[in-house]
Structures are given as structure tokens and as C-alpha cells.
Amino acid sequence: MNSFQKKLLIGLVVMAVVSPIGIKLPELMKAGEAWGEWSKDKIKEMIGYVPAGMEKDSEIWKAPIPDYNLGDEKSTFMVQALSYMLSGAIGIIVCGGLLYLLSRLLVKKNE
Amino acid sequence: MHIPDGYLSPQTYIPFYALFAGFLAAALKKIRSVLSAQTIPYLGMASAFSFLIMMFNVPIPGATTGHAVGAGLIAILLGPWSAVIAVSVALIIQALIFGDGGITAIGANCFNMGVVIPFVSYWSFRFIKGKTREGRRVIAAAFAAGYIGLNVAALLTAVEFGIQPLIASEAGRPLYAPYGLSVAVPAMALEHLLLFGIIEGLVTAVILKFFLISDPASIHAMKEE
Numbered sequence: 001m002n003s004f005q006k007k008l009l010i011g012l013v014v015m016a017v018v019s020p021i022g023i024k025l026p027e028l029m030k031a032g033e034a035w036g037e038w039s040k041d042k043i044k045e046m047i048g049y050v051p052a053g054m055e056k057d058s059e060i061w062k063a064p065i066p067d068y069n070l071g072d073e074k075s076t077f078m079v080q081a082l083s084y085m086l087s088g089a090i091g092i093i094v095c096g097g098l099l100y101l102l103s104r105l106l107v108k109k110n111e
Numbered sequence: 112m113h114i115p116d117g118y119l120s121p122q123t124y125i126p127f128y129a130l131f132a133g134f135l136a137a138a139l140k141k142i143r144s145v146l147s148a149q150t151i152p153y154l155g156m157a158s159a160f161s162f163l164i165m166m167f168n169v170p171i172p173g174a175t176t177g178h179a180v181g182a183g184l185i186a187i188l189l190g191p192w193s194a195v196i197a198v199s200v201a202l203i204i205q206a207l208i209f210g211d212g213g214i215t216a217i218g219a220n221c222f223n224m225g226v227v228i229p230f231v232s233y234w235s236f237r238f239i240k241g242k243t244r245e246g247r248r249v250i251a252a253a254f255a256a257g258y259i260g261l262n263v264a265a266l267l268t269a270v271e272f273g274i275q276p277l278i279a280s281e282a283g284r285p286l287y288a289p290y291g292l293s294v295a296v297p298a299m300a301l302e303h304l305l306l307f308g309i310i311e312g313l314v315t316a317v318i319l320k321f322f323l324i325s326d327p328a329s330i331h332a333m334k335e336e
Binding site: 016019023025059065068091094 | 214
């Protein structure tokens, strides 16, 4: 890794540290979910019922850290912010690690 | 733009899985020839960058949120095929670990954000930049590339949502995403045209500028003229 790449890596870590802006700002501005990413409860509120297929498929997967949050919607901002930062760190390690392994594998086969 | 589980019917998400699998296989083949000791660290960092930038939810006050994807920038820096891999890995991790985007929708989400944005942005950038090597036109081309790429992906996502009531309804009631094209397309298109596309354009232009100063030789879209 050259010095420019090291700088970029530091930039990524800084992004993870300041990432809670990504939850605080929408909260301050009373912005709801992204379009088309509503919860089942919200859908029910919006159209009066939960479509049958959605009811069946929406809980097909239990993610270990749903919504980048180790607590829940009612947790304090501190819990949510720390969860968010930790999620960012996991993202750096897992994405970086997977691609590093994949590249090694592909390059080895290449030689 | 992360479609959750339960919003797409199987007759939509299965073909998108197949389509994405085709692009992924092609990408794995293509990147072999461009990978080198210098570019390997960039690929991992690009994926992490895409993961992180998507965490920065930008609000439209009182309404909704959206975010940049960084996929156009990655395509310009590392080439569209490398961007396919980097962005898709980020999206798959988001779905599996954080429930952001559905498991059934991985094919559609990876196609929309991980395939469409890289190719649209990459070719927009090269087309708008023309033969220019530096200066304002390159930066403007980067902004436009990010803006166009995200908007094309948003429109495609809106169409995927919007066709659900047409293709998957029972007794007049939609089974999956409930809003038709006339609601989904204007909603998704407007918010991306007015705000999120601009954010994507700015991210693309600012970071490309940074690369132009610090490591211009590594920029894929500036090579192989």
C-alpha cells in the first residue's frame, strides 16, 4: 500500500466515525424511510392493509444487525450511533477483506 | 433504492437474479486481466467506500431520505467491471448482515446499483469528457456521470416497483409493492433528479478531483483512449 492509499484508508475510517450523521440528520429533519422501503406497519398505515405476498416474504431473512442497530428504534441515540459506527467498521473489514481474498484468488489463477 | 423483501414478485426477482449472475460471472472474468498488486488495495477500499457512503442518509425535510452510492465514481476510477464487483459485494453484505435490501431482491438491487450505475456513469463520463485530460470539463463530466447514473438506476428501480400491481395482483389487490407506475416513477424520479443525484454528482466530482491531484495515472477512465 502506498502513502496515497494509506490516506484513503484513513478517510474510510473517518467516514465510519462520522457516519451517525446519516441517522441524526434525517431524524432532525423529520424525514421518514426511503421511498419503497417502508415497514409492514407503515404500509398498513398508508394503504390500509399489508399485501399478501409482502406479508409472506417480508420476514424471509433475520439479519444479525437489522438496520445497523444493535438496539432498536427506541434505543438512545448513543446506542444507535455506536451501533452505526460499528456497522461501518464491519463494512470496511468485511468488504475490504472479501475483495482482498477474491483478488488474491483470481490473480493466483491468472499466473 | 435498496428494495426490501416482499416488494418484488418472484416473476420479477428471479429474472433479475439470473441477469445479475450473468454480469457477475462476466465481471469476475474481466477483472482478472486488470488486477495488479497496485489495484488490489483500491478494489477493497472501493467496496468499503460504497458501503459507507450508502450509510449517509440525506433527508428531504419532512418527507423521505436517500443516499449516494459511489458506483459511478468507482467505475471511473477502476473501470465498470471492477465497480460491478465492488458495489455488489457491499450490497450483498448490507442485505445479509444488516437487512438493508432484501435477500430475494439481491439480484435486482445489485443489477440496479451495481451494474447499471457503473456502466451508465462510466460511458457518460467518457462521452462528456471527450478528449479533455484535465480542467473543469473533466470535473463537470464526473458530476454529470454521477448524476445521470444514479437517476437512471432510480428510474429503473421505480419501474420495478411500479409494474408489481400489473403483474402480481389477486382480486384487484396487489400482492407485493402496492403503488403503480404513475405513483412510483414520479416519486422516485423527482427526489433523485432534485437532490440525491446532485449528492452523487458532488461525491463523484470531489473525489475524482482528489485522485487527479494525487494519483492521476491510476484513473481507469482516463487511460486507454
